[in-house]
Amino acid sequence: GDSVTQTEGPVTVSESESLIINCTYSATSIAYPNLFWYVRYPGEGLQLLLKVITAGQKGSSRGFEATYNKETTSFHLQKASVQESDSAVYYCALGDGNSNNRIFFGDGTQLVVKP
Amino acid sequence: DPKIIQKPKYLVAVTGSEKILICEQYLGHNAMYWYRQSAKKPLEFMFSYSYQKLMDNQTASSRFQPQSSKKNHLDLQITALKPDDSATYFCASSQEDWGGANTGQLYFGEGSKLTVL
Numbered sequence: 001g002d003s004v005t006q007t008e009g010p011v012t013v014s015e016s017e018s019l020i021i022n023c024t025y026s027a028t029s030i031a032y033p034n035l036f037w038y039v040r041y042p043g044e045g046l047q048l049l050l051k052v053i054t055a056g057q058k059g060s061s062r063g064f065e066a067t068y069n070k071e072t073t074s075f076h077l078q079k080a081s082v083q084e085s086d087s088a089v090y091y092c093a094l095g096d097g098n099s100n101n102r103i104f105f106g107d108g109t110q111l112v113v114k115p
Numbered sequence: 116d117p118k119i120i121q122k123p124k125y126l127v128a129v130t131g132s133e134k135i136l137i138c139e140q141y142l143g144h145n146a147m148y149w150y151r152q153s154a155k156k157p158l159e160f161m162f163s164y165s166y167q168k169l170m171d172n173q174t175a176s177s178r179f180q181p182q183s184s185k186k187n188h189l190d191l192q193i194t195a196l197k198p199d200d201s202a203t204y205f206c207a208s209s210q211e212d213w214g215g216a217n218t219g220q221l222y223f224g225e226g227s228k229l230t231v232l
Contacts, residue, residue, distance in 0.1 A: 046223035
């Protein structure tokens with residue numbers, strides 16, 4: 001089926017360290033998957049962080065980057081230097097651009113950034 | 116100010132009863148959705164609506180009935196509640212042109228956490 005698997009949390013890093021949260025996807029019924037990272041900051045609703053709809057392309061936002069790799073079916077989230085304000089839960093997600101926004105989410109990875 | 120309002124934030128119900136979860140969005144979007152997240156499970160798509168019409172339904176049970184009285188409202192009625200219905204229910208919205216540039220850019224509410232005893 002269609003699914004997403006991501007790094008199990010919590011992930012704890014110190015401020016200014018680098019970060020990678022792994023995400024792999026399975027898109028058996030979706031011909032052209034769209035890939036997303038969503039984020040939920042404490043006390044806020046889930047919101048889109050970045051999205052990439054074309055294989056081989058990279059998306060970036062707020063210092064985070066993710067590259068859509070069709071060969072390895074991966075969409076890892078990276079940041080060179082995290083800040084305490086990046087502490088949140090990050091969700092990798094898979095969608096079908098031709099469907100009605102039915103999006104498949106991963107379990108979420110809690111990121112804790114220590115000062 | 117929150118642009119997607121869900122009420123109530125928390126509710127407790129007894130098995131067999133009925134509850135309505137309220138969702139209003141003030142983003143001017145044309146599409147609204149319900150997602151559910153049970154304990155230790157990923158966020159799961161339930162319904163999508165566009166211009167108050169049902170577009171997609173991935174919920175097997177007819178006990179879950181969305182209700183859209185206005186373009187910016189999508190309530191969720193749940194009847195004959197069961198303990199397995201315990202979850203946090205998230206409403207979302209988007210400005211959709213199905214398959215277009217906005218696809219996948221959903222805006223979520225903070226959720227309504229339902230506990231069924």
